[in-house]
Amino acid sequence: MAAPPSLKDIEAVYRTTEPKLIHVNHAAVRIRDGGSDGDESRLPEAGEQVVLWDNTINVLEEADAETVRHWLGKIGNYLIHEGRGQWHNLREDRVYFLKRFPPGYKLYTRSTGPRENPRKDSYLYGSTTDRCREFRSPESLKEFVLHVKWMAFEDRKERFLLYSEGRSAIFRTNRQTEHPAAGMQLQDPMRQKHNPIMAEREMNKHQRGMVDGCFEEGHYQRGIASLNQLRMQNLRPSPAHIRQLIYISLYPPPLPKDPTKDKGKRREVPVVSGSPSKQIQQARRLQKQALFPPPEATEAAKELLHQLAIDSISPEALMRAIPCYRPTQAELDDAPRPIKGNMFFGNFEVAEDMDSYLSKQASKLKECKDCWSMLRKGVVTRQDAALIRTEDPLLDADFEDDNDESESSEAIVGRYSWHLLEWFVQLFEKDQALVIDQGRAVEDSYSILLLSQIKPSSRSGDPRSSMGPVLDVLFLCYSQTEQWRRNLGKRLMALFVSLTQCSNFPPPQLFTAISIRLQTMPVDLVTAFLGDLPATSLGVSVKLSICDRFLTHRLRGSTAPTADGIMRARPQARRARPVAAHTDGDIGSPSRSQSFSVNQPNNAKWGLPSSRRILQLLEQKSAVRANASATLSNLIVLFHLIAAFGMLRAGEGKDADSFWVDAVLGGDLERRFQDIFADAGLSDGDKKPIRPLRLLLLSKIASWKSIFA
Numbered sequence: 001m002a003a004p005p006s007l008k009d010i011e012a013v014y015r016t017t018e019p020k021l022i023h024v025n026h027a028a029v030r031i032r033d034g035g036s037d038g039d040e041s042r043l044p045e046a047g048e049q050v051v052l053w054d055n056t057i058n059v060l061e062e063a064d065a066e067t068v069r070h071w072l073g074k075i076g077n078y079l080i081h082e083g084r085g086q087w088h089n090l091r092e093d094r095v096y097f098l099k100r101f102p103p104g105y106k107l108y109t110r111s112t113g114p115r116e117n118p119r120k121d122s123y124l125y126g127s128t129t130d131r132c133r134e135f136r137s138p139e140s141l142k143e144f145v146l147h148v149k150w151m152a153f154e155d156r157k158e159r160f161l162l163y164s165e166g167r168s169a170i171f172r173t174n175r176q177t178e179h180p181a182a183g184m185q186l187q188d189p190m191r192q193k194h195n196p197i198m199a200e201r202e203m204n205k206h207q208r209g210m211v212d213g214c215f216e217e218g219h220y221q222r223g224i225a226s227l228n229q230l231r232m233q234n235l236r237p238s239p240a241h242i243r244q245l246i247y248i249s250l251y252p253p254p255l256p257k258d259p260t261k262d263k264g265k266r267r268e269v270p271v272v273s274g275s276p277s278k279q280i281q282q283a284r285r286l287q288k289q290a291l292f293p294p295p296e297a298t299e300a301a302k303e304l305l306h307q308l309a310i311d312s313i314s315p316e317a318l319m320r321a322i323p324c325y326r327p328t329q330a331e332l333d334d335a336p337r338p339i340k341g342n343m344f345f346g347n348f349e350v351a352e353d354m355d356s357y358l359s360k361q362a363s364k365l366k367e368c369k370d371c372w373s374m375l376r377k378g379v380v381t382r383q384d385a386a387l388i389r390t391e392d393p394l395l396d397a398d399f400e401d402d403n404d405e406s407e408s409s410e411a412i413v414g415r416y417s418w419h420l421l422e423w424f425v426q427l428f429e430k431d432q433a434l435v436i437d438q439g440r441a442v443e444d445s446y447s448i449l450l451l452s453q454i455k456p457s458s459r460s461g462d463p464r465s466s467m468g469p470v471l472d473v474l475f476l477c478y479s480q481t482e483q484w485r486r487n488l489g490k491r492l493m494a495l496f497v498s499l500t501q502c503s504n505f506p507p508p509q510l511f512t513a514i515s516i517r518l519q520t521m522p523v524d525l526v527t528a529f530l531g532d533l534p535a536t537s538l539g540v541s542v543k544l545s546i547c548d549r550f551l552t553h554r555l556r557g558s559t560a561p562t563a564d565g566i567m568r569a570r571p572q573a574r575r576a577r578p579v580a581a582h583t584d585g586d587i588g589s590p591s592r593s594q595s596f597s598v599n600q601p602n603n604a605k606w607g608l609p610s611s612r613r614i615l616q617l618l619e620q621k622s623a624v625r626a627n628a629s630a631t632l633s634n635l636i637v638l639f640h641l642i643a644a645f646g647m648l649r650a651g652e653g654k655d656a657d658s659f660w661v662d663a664v665l666g667g668d669l670e671r672r673f674q675d676i677f678a679d680a681g682l683s684d685g686d687k688k689p690i691r692p693l694r695l696l697l698l699s700k701i702a703s704w705k706s707i708f709a
Contacts, residue, residue: 035208038104038126216356239321376413515549547641611660618672
């Protein structure tokens with residue numbers, strides 16, 4: 001089989017002398033007048049956000065400045081760096097931006113899905129070319145960068161890019177092309193394989209040595225710039241370089257100095273003095289301090305890690321540098337997309353240059369057990385911290401007092417590790433998105449890279465059930481005051497919702513562990529957590545199971561579910577032991593004898609509650625309101641339980657469980673709900689948040705009646 005064509009082969013199909021309609025001024029790239037095929041009359045109208053009945057949106061808006069800059073950077077870099085040789089003053093370390101979109105073009109963002117966390121896709125409109133009327137992300141198929149290149153040349157050839165299969169693609173033909181050696185069918189190089197690994201190459205020895213030389217001499221920013229240039233050529237960074245980038249990004253900044261201490265004094269160059277041995281020690285210390293990563297290098301490393309995460313480099317090529325619990329062959333065979341077993345930690349390691357200071361320090365990251373332990377405080381520390389503490393202990397004490405995070409939270413995620421957590425979440429999301437790009441349904445996709453970060457059971461063949469470390473991270477995110485950190489918890493939980501589809505992942509144990517942790521959370525965080533769960537059928541099923549276990553745990557002292565789903569008094573003299581996850585569930589879990597299918601692959605082991613159990617919970621007013629401090633959280637969780645169960649049954653239409661349909665149409669559900677959510681007996685502080693929930697659920701019951709009628 002002939003090898004797929006490279007960009008050079010594509011250039012041969014479309015030969016020209018120079019791009020006459022493109023102009024480069026410093027780092028700004030501009031398409032000259034007359035080069036655009038855009039037409040403003042082709043632009044769509046941006047609409048107002050409309051929330052549908054199921055709390056989802058579908059709205060088209062003009063893209064924000066950050067998205068526009070991202071597109072312009074990708075397009076400008078492609079035009080310049082792929083047009084190598086056309087410009088004599090090309091700088092390898094410079095990022096080129098398209099100054100503005102060609103006339104007639106405008107970038108939009110379409111938001112779809114749940115209102116709290118909609119999916120956002122970018123579309124560029126304005127083209128009058130028949131081959132493609134809208135362009136999507138410039139990173140996936142290089143759609144618009146090839147089109148803007150077509151616009152940049154006067155000698156255009158309409159067959160350079162054609163519209164094919166709903167996507168832009170290189171013209172396909174069985175005839176010989178203009179290239180004398182290219183007797184093959186040309187195709188879009190980004191569409192060769194679904195898995196981007198096939199389009200990537202490993203760095204050779206000389207390329208790795210170029211980066212190692214910069215790092216060895218302490219020129220960290222130059223080494224990072226070199227890695228950035230190699231990234232543009234679809235070269236995988238070596239695992240050692242990824243760990244070195246992580247080390248630099250985690251390196252704490254210098255401790256703040258007391259401004260009054262050196263006030264009025266001139267800064268002098270340190271003088272090496274003392275005995276010969278002390279002079280040698282001081283010289284070595286100064287030499288070592290010169291190798292500490294500066295704050296500028298730390299920021300550059302963070303930026304490059306972010307670019308690698310959003311670029312065309314596959315997530316497994318980056319995560320192979322991170323310690324993990326390697327998937328079994330059965331898990332690899334069951335993975336939603338093919339990943340080679342040697343793409344995990346420890347399988348693709350090249351000989352590291354251990355002579356440099358950075359490589360020695362970064363190699364310590366391999367001692368971590370997984371990505372969660374890499375986030376903890378103290379994994380990367382300043383090498384001069386002990387010296388500064390000795391010279392000025394009061395300064396160091398003041399610095400520690402300014403820390404607004406407790407020691408317990410930093411034991412989970414250090415103050416300088418939050419960007420790394422975001423990077424891991426980006427890679428897990430990208431891994432799952434690649435599954436969807438291959439045609440799998442959203443609810444059938446999950447990240448096997450995330451699965452590899454969960455410790456398996458001690459017994460071979462048992463599910464991966466050691467979820468303590470990741471749940472520590474998840475709930476720490478929700479306890480943060482910064483919104484972007486709390487959003488990390490929301491995104492991480494969405495990944496776990498998808499992971500419940502994995503056959504070697506136990507949903508009941510996850511739901512029970514989450515419900516127990518929710519018991520100690522403030523009411524506002526419980527509300528935020530339940531509201532953040534995805535509004536898909538899978539996410540609603542997860543919410544239903546978590547809420548059921550939450551209330552079971554709260555009401556355990558007074559009631560217990562029986563085989564028919566009816567709540568009866570629990571005998572206090574005996575206490576049952578928890579049963580295994582593959583049976584009827586944990587202690588107090590509802591029986592599955594009355595549960596019904598909700599179109600979930602793993603529904604057989606979830607133990608979802610029955611309609612009888614839901615209605616019986618509504619009869620437990622005294623138990624739900626027994627503890628005044630827990631009444632509000634109990635009612636909020638009960639609201640989400642009823643809403644989730646009703647949404648699943650409404651999706652079944654008239655085929656839903658007859659017991660539930662009769663309760664909805666006959667008014668039994670509304671009567672019981674009104675009684676337990678009544679204002680009587682509630683404190684003034686509890687009435688305010690409960691009233692809108694009561695009105696919202698009444699409107700939902702009305703809509704369910706119209707569906708079942």
